[in-house]
Amino acid sequence: MTSRVTLISPATSPSLRQARFDDGTTSLDGNGAARARAAAGTLPPAAHVVVSPSARCRETATALGLAAAEPLAELAGLRAGRWEGLTIEEVGGAEPEAVARWLTDPAAAPHGGESVQDLCLRVGRWLDTASQTDGRTLAVVEPDVVRAVLVRVLGAPAASFWRADVPPLTATEISGRAGRWNLRLGNPLQPADD
Template identity: 85%
Template sequence: MTSRVTLISPAMNRSLRQARFDDGTTSLDDGGTALARAAAGTLPPAARLVVSPGARCRETATALGLGAAEPLAELAGLRTGRWAGRTLDEVGGSEPEAVARWLTDPDCAPHGGESVADLCLRVGRWLDTASRTDGRTLAVVEPDVVRAVVVRVLGAPAAAFWRADVPPLTATEISGRAGRWNLRLGNPLRPEPAGG
């Protein structure tokens, strides 16, 4: 049995543009919606469709024309506690030591939310379940979730989490069996050229 998971990062929104800790309520901006709509029909068919519960992931799935998607709490982005809704610059200005610790120690959660290590464990548990599912799963998920999957698939330490950039509206694909995954990173979703 071969499992395939295609992870789609959400289209652009104000939180992504402003390097703001998203609180899950910020919608896509007009440009992000337009790009996602233009990429509709570029994804392979899938047996299952799941999404991170935040607005930008649900709206990206809709704009891509993927239909009704099941929001999964285990695929939520990194929970950033009291930093949610603030920009990285704002938090860095008021809590520089806390931000430095957070970016270097994956077990640290100075914001009162979730540590990177805990996120990686949570997403890893979901990935273990996905590995026992035959066929393709499409998952429109937060960039944090994509990073956690990359860390898990590569067997990298959680400290490598911040070393992976996840551009908006890209596909990261994994495939494998018995928990052994192969990884294909960052394929942009592009509409088919006119005329074929």
């Protein structure tokens, strides 16, 4: 049995443009929604469609024509605790040592939320379940979730989490069987005439 998972990052939102810790309620901006609608129909057919529970992921899924996507709590982005709603600049100005520790120590959670290490473990458990699913799964997920999948698939240390950039509205594909995954990165979702 071969499992295939296509991870789609959400379209742009104000939080993304402002480097703000998203609290899950921020909607797509007009340009992001338009780009997602233009990319509808470019995705392969899937047996399963899931989505991070954030507004921007749910709205991206709907704009892509994946309105029946099932929200999964285990695919939520990194929980940033008391930093949610703030920009990285605001937090860095107020708590520079805490931000430095958070960016360099995957076990650190100075914001009172979730550590990168915990996120990677949570997403890894979901990936173990997905590996038992025959056919393709489409998952519209936060960039943090894509990074956590990369860490798991590559067997990389959690400290490498921040070294992967995940552009908006791109697809990262993995496929595998018997617990071994292959990776295909960063495919843009574009209308057929691009």
